Amino acid sequence: xxxxxxxxxxxxxxxxxxxxxxxxxxxxxxxxxxxxxxxxxxxxxxxxxxxxxxxxxxxxxxxxxxxxxxxxxxxxxxxxxxxxxxxxxxxxxxxxxxxxxxxxxxxxxxxxxxxxxxxxxxxxxxxxxxxxxxxxxxxxxxxxxxxxxxxxxxxxxxxxxxxxxxxxxxxxxxxxxxxxxxxxxxxxxxxxxxxxxxxxxxxxxxxxxxxxxxxxxxxxxxxxxxxxxxxxxxxxxxxxxxxxxxxxxxxxxxxxxxxxxxxxxxxxxxxxxxxxxxxxxxxxxxxxxxxxxxxxxxxxxxxxxxxxxxxxxxxxxxxxxxxxxxxxxxxxxxxxxxxxxxxxxxxxxxxxxxxxxxxxxxxxxxxxxxxxxxxxxxxxxxxxxxxxxxxxxxxxxxxxxxxxxxxxxxxxxxxxxxxxxxxxxxxxxxxxx
Amino acid sequence: xxxxxxxxxxxxxxxxxxxxxxxxxxxxxxxxxxxxxxxxxxxxxxxxxxxxxxxxxxxxxxxxxxxxxxxxxxxxxxxxxxxxxxxxxxxxxxxxxxxxxxxxxxxxxxxxxxxxxxxxxxxxxxxxxxxxxxxxxxxxxxxxxxxxxxxxxxxxxxxxxxxxxxxxxxxxxxxxxxxxxxxxxxxxxxxxxxxxxxxxxxxxxxxxxxxxxxxxxxxxxxxxxxxxxxxxxxxxxxxxxxxxxxxxxxxxxxxxxxxxxxxxxxxxxxxxxxxxxxxxxxxxxxxxxxxxxxxxxxxxxxxxxxxxxxxxxxxxxxxxxxxxxxxxxxxxxxxxxxxxxxxxxxxxxxxxxxxxxxxxxxxxxxxxxxxxxxxxxxxxxxxxxxxxxxxxxxxxxxxxxxxxxxxxxxxxxxxxxxxxxxxxxxxxxxxx
Numbered sequence: 001x002x003x004x005x006x007x008x009x010x011x012x013x014x015x016x017x018x019x020x021x022x023x024x025x026x027x028x029x030x031x032x033x034x035x036x037x038x039x040x041x042x043x044x045x046x047x048x049x050x051x052x053x054x055x056x057x058x059x060x061x062x063x064x065x066x067x068x069x070x071x072x073x074x075x076x077x078x079x080x081x082x083x084x085x086x087x088x089x090x091x092x093x094x095x096x097x098x099x100x101x102x103x104x105x106x107x108x109x110x111x112x113x114x115x116x117x118x119x120x121x122x123x124x125x126x127x128x129x130x131x132x133x134x135x136x137x138x139x140x141x142x143x144x145x146x147x148x149x150x151x152x153x154x155x156x157x158x159x160x161x162x163x164x165x166x167x168x169x170x171x172x173x174x175x176x177x178x179x180x181x182x183x184x185x186x187x188x189x190x191x192x193x194x195x196x197x198x199x200x201x202x203x204x205x206x207x208x209x210x211x212x213x214x215x216x217x218x219x220x221x222x223x224x225x226x227x228x229x230x231x232x233x234x235x236x237x238x239x240x241x242x243x244x245x246x247x248x249x250x251x252x253x254x255x256x257x258x259x260x261x262x263x264x265x266x267x268x269x270x271x272x273x274x275x276x277x278x279x280x281x282x283x284x285x286x287x288x289x290x291x292x293x294x295x296x297x298x299x300x301x302x303x304x305x306x307x308x309x310x311x312x313x314x315x316x317x318x319x320x321x322x323x324x325x326x327x328x329x330x331x332x333x334x335x336x337x338x339x340x341x342x343x344x345x346x347x348x349x350x351x352x353x354x355x356x357x358x359x360x361x362x363x364x365x366x367x368x369x370x371x372x373x374x375x376x377x378x379x380x381x382x383x384x385x386x387x388x389x390x391x392x393x394x395x396x397x398x399x400x401x402x403x404x405x406x407x408x409x410x411x412x413x414x415x416x417x418x419x420x421x422x423x424x425x426x427x428x429x430x431x432x433x
Numbered sequence: 434x435x436x437x438x439x440x441x442x443x444x445x446x447x448x449x450x451x452x453x454x455x456x457x458x459x460x461x462x463x464x465x466x467x468x469x470x471x472x473x474x475x476x477x478x479x480x481x482x483x484x485x486x487x488x489x490x491x492x493x494x495x496x497x498x499x500x501x502x503x504x505x506x507x508x509x510x511x512x513x514x515x516x517x518x519x520x521x522x523x524x525x526x527x528x529x530x531x532x533x534x535x536x537x538x539x540x541x542x543x544x545x546x547x548x549x550x551x552x553x554x555x556x557x558x559x560x561x562x563x564x565x566x567x568x569x570x571x572x573x574x575x576x577x578x579x580x581x582x583x584x585x586x587x588x589x590x591x592x593x594x595x596x597x598x599x600x601x602x603x604x605x606x607x608x609x610x611x612x613x614x615x616x617x618x619x620x621x622x623x624x625x626x627x628x629x630x631x632x633x634x635x636x637x638x639x640x641x642x643x644x645x646x647x648x649x650x651x652x653x654x655x656x657x658x659x660x661x662x663x664x665x666x667x668x669x670x671x672x673x674x675x676x677x678x679x680x681x682x683x684x685x686x687x688x689x690x691x692x693x694x695x696x697x698x699x700x701x702x703x704x705x706x707x708x709x710x711x712x713x714x715x716x717x718x719x720x721x722x723x724x725x726x727x728x729x730x731x732x733x734x735x736x737x738x739x740x741x742x743x744x745x746x747x748x749x750x751x752x753x754x755x756x757x758x759x760x761x762x763x764x765x766x767x768x769x770x771x772x773x774x775x776x777x778x779x780x781x782x783x784x785x786x787x788x789x790x791x792x793x794x795x796x797x798x799x800x801x802x803x804x805x806x807x808x809x810x811x812x813x814x815x816x817x818x819x820x821x822x823x824x825x826x827x828x829x830x831x832x833x834x835x836x837x838x839x840x841x842x843x844x845x846x847x848x849x850x851x852x853x854x855x856x857x858x859x860x861x862x863x864x865x
Contacts, residue, residue: 212677216670223667230660237656240649248642251635255819262826398680405684406851409691409844416844419837427830433823 035155041070041083042149042164044142047134048087063134064089065141069164086167090115093141095174096163100154101296102179102186105303106386107154108393110147111292113140119221119284121229123277132278136285143289152392189306190299196309200383206390207301210294217291221284228277239270258433265426272422276415283411286404290397297393300386307382311375318368325361328354475501475572477587479565482557483514492516495561497568499587505579511588517542519586520564522598526582527571532730533803534577535810537570538719539563559712566716570817576806616740622732623739626804632811633728640721647714650706657703661696668692683854691847695840702836705829713825717818724814727807734803738796745789752782 046066051059068083093112100109117126117133125133145164148154159177162170245263249256481496494514501509520539527536540563571577585597625633668689675685 209677216674216677220667220670220674223663223670226663227660227667230656230663233656234653234660237649237653240652241646244642244645244649248639248646251638251642255823258823401681402684402851405688406848408688409847409851412691412695412844413841413848416837416841420834420841423830423833423837427827427834430823430826430830433819433826 035150035152039072040149040164041068041072042142042145043068043083044138044145045085047138049129061129062089063129063137065138067145067164084165086165088163088167090137090141092163092171093144095171096160097144098183099159099174099177099179100148100157101299102182103157103159103177104154105186106300106382107151107389108293108296108300109154110144111289111296112144113137113285114288114292119218119225119288121225121232123229123232124225124281132281136281139282140285140289153389190302194305194309196305197312199305199308202387203301203304203383207298207305210298210301213297214291214294217287217294221287221291224280224284224287228280232273232277235273236270238266242267242270255433258429258431261432262426262429265422265429269419269422269426272418276411276418279411279414280408283404283408286400286407290401293393293397297390300390304379304382304386307375307379311372311379314368314372314375318365318372321361321365321368325358325365328358328361473573474503475499475578477565477568477572479561479568482561492518493557495564497587505584506588508588513587513590513594515586517560517564519594520567523571523582523586524567527577527580528726530580530582531576531806532734533727533807533810534574535720535723535727535807535814536577537567538716538723539567541719559708563712563716574813620736620740622736625732625735628808629728629731629804632724632807636721636724636728640718640725643714643718643721647711647718650711650714654703654707654711657699657706661699661703664692664696664699668696684851687847687850691843694843698836698839698843702832705832709832710825710829713821717822720814720818731803731807734796735800738793738800741789741793741796745786745793748782748786748789752779752786 044065045068047063048066049061050064051061064087066085067088068085070081070083090112097109097112100107113136116128117124117130120126127133148157148160149164154160159174162173166173242263242265245259245266249259249263252259476499478498479495480498482493483496485492485494494516497511497513497515499506499511499513501511517539524536524539527534540560571580571583577583582597585594589597671685671689671692675682675689678685
């Protein structure tokens with residue numbers, strides 16, 4: 001079915017069904033410039049617990065997620081097409097993301113939902129197996145896939161397509177791209193400290209912004225969790241009113257009925273906070289996504305710094321070699337060199353020796369110029385495409401967060417309406433006392 | 434021995450003094466309770482707390498303003514200053530005069546929890562309100578409001594009150610009463626009428642419920658305070674964030690602003706809880722203690738009667754018993770004629786029996802009086818309890834509805850501002 005779907009969806013270079021086993025990193029999926037998401041429905045439909053062997057004699061329990069895909073065209077035409085489905089673990093999502101990070105260093109790659117529950121308040125479980133956590137993670141994973149599938153560049157990626165459509169053998173295909181070697185050097189570079197002389201100011205500002213975003217969103221999330229915790233306490237204590245009203249109503253004659261029913265409303269009020277706060281977790285997840293996004297943004301800026309640094313280093317090196325050559329050619333020696341020193345100590349070198357050295361330098365200069373050209377191109381391309389993606393990210397962020405705040409307002413209003421309802425009911429009961 | 438004044442001592446001279454008619458005083462009808470508009474003839478306010486510093490102590494006085502048309506008052510308006518001690522004195526006198534009437538409690542002397550400073554503003558205000566309620570209740574009471582000490586309390590200048598306090602039953606009379614009361618309570622009552630048993634049961638359960646409700650309300654106030662503390666840290670994170678953003682700056686400021694306004698509304702809602710519901714519940718915790726004391730005093734009065742009846746029975750048995758050998762022998766040893774001795778003894782016993790019978794008559798009246806007083810006031814108390822607590826819960830519920838409605842409005846206006854922004858952005862995009 002996956003094959004037929006591929007044939008439907010893609011006007012590709014490799015329509016052959018048997019090619020599903022081949023590594024297809026060059027598949028151009030989008031001929032008309034539309035993203036994958038426009039032509040394919042992607043959902044992470046379910047989660048399931050599995051147990052398996054981790055190492056010798058060690059059992060592990062993990063969760064797998066059901067990934068379903070369907071061609072949009074079919075759905076739009078009202079055909080009931082059964083979706084293709086495969087199971088993926090969180091670690092496979094991580095692998096996919098790492099691949100994307102290495103392959104597209106100029107893109108702000110969407111983050112995955114958190115590996116472990118953080119910013120937990122006391123009623124929220126920190127257990128990875130907790131059903132609420134698993135459910136929120138399912139939503140986060142789906143969101144990740146949808147973001148990649150709607151990205152103008154990443155949606156055409158073959159590995160990504162395989163991730164969605166081919167269960168077995170995907171890992172091998174990814175490893176065969178050799179991205180892991182690059183991954184390690186990337187990580188090292190990201191964490192290294194180096195001084196760049198002329199970084200692009202916009203990228204430096206962006207890097208500074210990403211730091212601020214990270215700091216402020218984690219502060220916000222922590223404060224929100226504490227507020228949620230306290231609000232929970234306030235609502236829950238009202239449940240005690242319910243209990244005591246009920247007991248009190250037993251000893252009263254005229255007041256009994258009113259008290260009893262008021263007590264029920266107190267119980268309902270106390271219980272209502274659970275749903276309210278569960279909904280608010282979704283808002284927290286939206287903010288969390290941008291907390292993690294800030295890291296991805298920072299990485300793009302750092303990549304620029306790295307490219308720029310390498311360019312500067314190469315240029316300096318080239319300039320130094322050129323100067324050496326000039327000095328050698330004109331006989332002046334302004335720059336220090338070991339050759340010069342040894343000459344001073346052991347006597348002048350012969351004309352042949354000088355020739356040889358000059359020739360070497362010239363070769364090195366030619367190489368160096370080539371390197372500098374490459375590096376310059378690399379740097380410029382990164383700045384160019386990186387800035388484009390940063391702009392895209394910025395607009396997406398402004399849109400998403402606006403929506404998140406609006407949703408938050410709706411949630412608060414819903415909570416207020418519930419409160420009005422509960423206390424109006426209670427009022428009615430009290431008036432019957 | 435003058436024992437009847439304990440119940441009738443402070444009665445208005447114009448009222449009849451026969452027990453029968455006094456019993457009638459205690460039969461309260463529903464109709465008596467419903468005041469016709471304008472039937473209330475005494476209005477009291479308590480305000481203007483002032484601090485007084487002397488070399489020995491510092492204390493607060495309150496202004497007590499009375500407006501009345503009652504005959505026993507010489508004037509129609511009085512303004513006096515009273516301190517907490519004066520209120521304590523008044524209540525003590527009222528309870529002494531009417532041991533089985535339910536006298537509204539006073540606010541406590543100290544509040545140990547939370548180490549509230551005695552002269553803290555909130556404490557003074559809460560106390561002032563409670564003192565006012567106390568006087569209002571006394572003024573509303575058909576019997577208590579006629580009490581002479583009450584009149585003096587409302588009308589006398591400071592020095593007049595001091596000298597009045599020095600009068601009243603002397604120390605020895607008081608001692609005698611206390612001793613009898615202790616003896617009676619140690620003895621316990623043997624045949625409590627069923628209706629008082631059920632009142633007792635009710636009071637015990639009611640007391641527990643009020644204590645629980647009081648505690649729960651305090652707990653809610655505490656939790657809300659902690660919620661407010663966290664909210665105070667949360668709202669500014671949005672303001673901080675807005676400093677780093679361009680397009681999002683306004684929405685973020687809007688969020689911070691909305692959260693701030695909700696904070697203020699929550700603060701106000703919390704004040705309602707601690708200013709209105711908590712004091713009301715606490716007052717009824719104190720009422721429960723008053724009720725228990727009233728029931729105890731009624732029991733003691735009945736126990737005294739039972740003791741006297743037992744003494745009477747013993748003496749009668751003594752009188753009717755066969756003369757015993759030993760008694761006669763003793764008398765003869767003392768050189769008395771056995772027959773004479775016996776007659777003397779019979780005479781003595783007869784005298785004592787007559788005296789006891791008289792005392793018992795008075796005690797029976799007293800018991801009936803006390804029982805009717807309590808029964809009458811019990812109904813009255815139940816009605817005002819119901820009305821008070823219903824009012825307190827109703828206004829709390831209303832305040833909560835108001836609170837949520839205000840917060841709803843805050844977020845609605847936030848949404849409106851967001852929509853306004855969108856159309857602004859669209860306009861700008863359209864213009865460019």
